[in-house]
Amino acid sequence: MARILDPKDPYYIDNPGRVKSIQAEMQKRNIDVYLGSRVRTMSFILDAFCPWRSYIIIPAEGLPTLFTFVIDAVRIGDETWLDEDHVRAYAPMGGMDQISALSEFIKDDLGVTSGRIGYEDGVSTYTAEGNLTHWEFSHLNDALPGFEWINAHDIIDGLSIIKDRGTIERFRKASLIVDEGHKAARAALENGGFKGMTETVIAGIAALAMRKAGSVSEWNFAGLNEISSGYRTGLGACTPPTNRVIQAGEPLMLDFHSMFQLALGDHSHNYLIGPATDRQRWHADNFVALVSTVLDNYKAGASPSSLAEILLDCAESRGCADFIVPGCEHGIGLFGDEWRIGATADGPIPYWTDPDHVYRENEMVVCAMQYQSPEEGIGFRYENDILILKDGCEFMSKYPLGIEEIK
Amino acid sequence: MSDKHVYLSAAWRDEALRRLQSELPPEKMNNITTSMSNIYKNCPGGADMFLFIECIDGKVTRVETGTTGAPDGEFKITGDYETFARISRAELGSQKALFTGKLKLKGNMAKALKLASLADRINKVLSQIPTEY
Numbered sequence: 001m002a003r004i005l006d007p008k009d010p011y012y013i014d015n016p017g018r019v020k021s022i023q024a025e026m027q028k029r030n031i032d033v034y035l036g037s038r039v040r041t042m043s044f045i046l047d048a049f050c051p052w053r054s055y056i057i058i059p060a061e062g063l064p065t066l067f068t069f070v071i072d073a074v075r076i077g078d079e080t081w082l083d084e085d086h087v088r089a090y091a092p093m094g095g096m097d098q099i100s101a102l103s104e105f106i107k108d109d110l111g112v113t114s115g116r117i118g119y120e121d122g123v124s125t126y127t128a129e130g131n132l133t134h135w136e137f138s139h140l141n142d143a144l145p146g147f148e149w150i151n152a153h154d155i156i157d158g159l160s161i162i163k164d165r166g167t168i169e170r171f172r173k174a175s176l177i178v179d180e181g182h183k184a185a186r187a188a189l190e191n192g193g194f195k196g197m198t199e200t201v202i203a204g205i206a207a208l209a210m211r212k213a214g215s216v217s218e219w220n221f222a223g224l225n226e227i228s229s230g231y232r233t234g235l236g237a238c239t240p241p242t243n244r245v246i247q248a249g250e251p252l253m254l255d256f257h258s259m260f261q262l263a264l265g266d267h268s269h270n271y272l273i274g275p276a277t278d279r280q281r282w283h284a285d286n287f288v289a290l291v292s293t294v295l296d297n298y299k300a301g302a303s304p305s306s307l308a309e310i311l312l313d314c315a316e317s318r319g320c321a322d323f324i325v326p327g328c329e330h331g332i333g334l335f336g337d338e339w340r341i342g343a344t345a346d347g348p349i350p351y352w353t354d355p356d357h358v359y360r361e362n363e364m365v366v367c368a369m370q371y372q373s374p375e376e377g378i379g380f381r382y383e384n385d386i387l388i389l390k391d392g393c394e395f396m397s398k399y400p401l402g403i404e405e406i407k
Numbered sequence: 408m409s410d411k412h413v414y415l416s417a418a419w420r421d422e423a424l425r426r427l428q429s430e431l432p433p434e435k436m437n438n439i440t441t442s443m444s445n446i447y448k449n450c451p452g453g454a455d456m457f458l459f460i461e462c463i464d465g466k467v468t469r470v471e472t473g474t475t476g477a478p479d480g481e482f483k484i485t486g487d488y489e490t491f492a493r494i495s496r497a498e499l500g501s502q503k504a505l506f507t508g509k510l511k512l513k514g515n516m517a518k519a520l521k522l523a524s525l526a527d528r529i530n531k532v533l534s535q536i537p538t539e540y
Binding site: 070073074077084085087088089090091092093094095096100101104108 | 485486504505506507508509510511512513515516517518520521
């Protein structure tokens with residue numbers, strides 16, 4: 001049975017209103033049917049977790065219809081706000097394969113036999129982006145002769161960039177859940193608890209705590225909770241946990257992920273497992289100062305490039321510019337919406353963050369900073385969901401910034 | 408006179424309705440309300456035919472056959488006469504016919520999945536009708 005939307009729910013999202021906004025944009029562009037295929041599009045419209053290849057068909061008027069892999073259609077029908085008639089499935093059956101199901105629905109059920117179809121294409125660093133593949137496009141094009149295909153993903157991207165109240169509340173909750181993961185991890189590490197503990201185990205301890213607090217997934221497909229210890233902290237910004245044992249005298253980076261109603265908690269915290277050397281402490285103090293400086297400058301009107309300049313200036317002044325990765329953030333939205341900042345795909349390098357994108361109030365990003373000295377076997381990472389405000393920003397994880405030495 | 412009914416004839420249709428009503432009580436049909444229109448292509452003689460079955464609150468209320476004017480059903484299944492005939496003779500499973508593309512289904516697949524076992528029950532009853540193909 002479909003979920004009933006309740007405007008009094010603090011996490012309420014006006015999904016029917018979102019559909020109407022999309023349809024208004026479609027009308028402006030003379031698009032008769034929108035065929036969405038990206039994970040972020042499913043999350044934005046359906047407000048349900050769609051892990052399998054899915055398609056959403058949005059007509060010029062009325063409700064959209066989802067087509068998903070048959071094994072998951074009933075579960076999605078139970079979780080989304082759309083009724084049973086608008087949650088459909090494709091399957092390896094005659095007439096029910098993806099191409100037949102979609103093309104015949106457009107022609108027969110919607111009665112649209114010519115016109116303009118908006119679809120989603122592009123390139124992404126994110127494997128799970130979900131743009132229409134060449135095979136899908138070619139076969140749909142053959143099955144729907146007489147249609148003009150218009151790449152129109154920026155409709156969804158533009159509408160999803162400013163977060164509404166319910167979405168913001170969900171991110172606040174997801175971030176507080178991540179804090180529970182960090183508390184549990186901290187408790188497990190202290191008093192020698194780290195001895196013999198592997199990266200995978202500390203990831204699991206945090207995962208359990210976050211699940212108990214209401215998270216439904218460690219959502220990140222780069223290893224769920226990302227952990228690095230010792231020399232691995234200096235290997236960059238993607239560290240799926242390994243069976244490496246955490247050691248005394250080494251740095252430790254914990255990057256935890258929670259998901260609450262499709263909102264994505266993402267917070268990284270760092271430790272030095274004692275005894276720390278003066279050089280390690282110097283690196284750690286540099287990193288905390290850099291993060292603090294950048295966070296102080298997030299506000300409406302700032303841009304990725306202006307923040308990167310502030311970061312570089314601060315790093316130069318501290319003599320640690322050789323160790324920073326010159327970027328401060330990645331995009332964030334409901335599940336599937338990660339990485340790119342802003343809504344446009346026509347920046348200096350297409351489909352990458354536009355460095356001159358100007359942040360607006362109620363936009364969200366993950367402040368994401370990486371510091372690394374691989375030769376010294378040390379690195380740190382900071383991530384936190386932040387909400388852009390008129391004169392500053394809100395850090396959604398409240399876990400204190402700092403790099404503590406665990407004795 | 409032969410004891411067999413000609414497949415999709417009026418006599419076969421009446422027998423189908425009688426058997427479905429007597430052998431599939433509403434509870435065995437999960438008290439479901441649905442309908443299905445089977446379109447038979449390449450029938451003997453060349454014309455297309457249809458078999459329409461309607462179920463209201465689990466009771467089979469209509470079985471119709473004919474060559475034109477197939478009623479709209481919640482589901483439409485299209486295939487060759489011979490494919491349907493093989494299913495009715497229990498020589499071919501309806502699921503296999505769908506999975507191999509011999510039959511083409513139109514309708515909400517997510518709903519159809521819930522009805523797969525009911526369609527099997529209907530097919531089993533129909534396969535018991537002495538039929539001349």
